[in-house]
Amino acid sequence: MKKIDTTASINGIKLPLCIMNASGVLCTTEQELSNLLNSFSGGIVTKSCTYKPRKGNVIPRYFEWNIGSINSMGLPNLGINFYLSFLEKKKINKPIFLSISGLSKEENYFLVKKANESSKITAIELNLSCPNIVEKEKMLGYDFYQISNFIENIFKFNKKPLGIKLPPYFREEHIKNMALVLNQFPIFFVTCINSLPNGLFIDPMKESVVIRPKKGFGGIGGSIIKPFALANIHKFYTYLRKDISIIGCGGISSGKDIFEHILCGASAVQIGTQFMKEGISVFERLKKELIFILEKKNYSSINSFKGKLKNF
Ligand code: SIN
DSSP: OOBBBBEEEEEEEESSSEEEEEETTOOHHHHHHHHHHHOSSEEEOOOOOOOSOOOOOOOOOEEEETEEEEEOOOBBBBOHHHHHHHHSSSSSSOOOEEOOOOOSHHHHHHHHHHTTTTOOOEEEEEOOOOOOOOSSSOOOOGGGTHHHHHHHHHTTTTTTOOOEEEEEOHHHHHHHHHHOOOOOOOEEEEEEEEEEEEEOOEETTTTEEEEEEGGGEEEEEEEGGHHHHHHHHHHHHHHOOOTEEEEEEEOSHHHHHHHHHHHHHHEEEEOOOHHHOOOTTTTHHHHHHHHHHHHTOOOOBBGGGTTOOOOO
């Protein structure tokens, strides 16, 4: 039987496996990050950090049901200095993506500068799409006017591979316009998509919302958002410069879901809600399921079918 290659390249960054965690899920504390270092995941994305540690929003702030999740975490994190010193102490065996999500543009400039000082960080994932912060300036991922100038300023000093975590877009013109902006800069990758903002899940028995912050409104993740993730990945694959890789995120709970993300153009994938539900063993299971599909389809690597979704 042919050996199946499930490694990935994100614009030259080599991942031993094309599957990693999504920022936010079980990647905040020393213990969680150590578990990821010892796991099958092909890379590690840290919880989006700010300059100062944050407790985040009031609890309950996360809820899941059979096909989805809702969260309004509010960026609970231990502050950038914790993540930099944790990485300094550790033997690193896979690419590290430091996720940053400053509360203002100035804070983001500062955080990117700090990240540039660490040799342990492979790449920066700049999160411009957190839907849960009240005190934050307008979400930059939806601000087509400010984002260009913001990214231009970042690349005046940034020397690290840098990618951007985007919110979902629901109109083709928005994806096209965002791709036109991103194509002007030496961006390594985009991560599509963050949770669907402003969802509401309710408990009809209790006649109540299920999370406390923002009167129950939060970001929706899990299987129900997969069609939106696939649509965004495929459209960005069409409009982005070919050297900008896409990391797929949204609705993955099986090897088949990963196959679909890659078919739409993803070079690697991140697991959020399903990692939360299943824990650290999820990466090994998904790898096995992906290999099973590739064997059946007689594909030897993810590059054999990446982006090759057929139309009628
Ligand atoms: C949060 O901490 O509120 C979630 C972060 C995100 O969705 O980007």
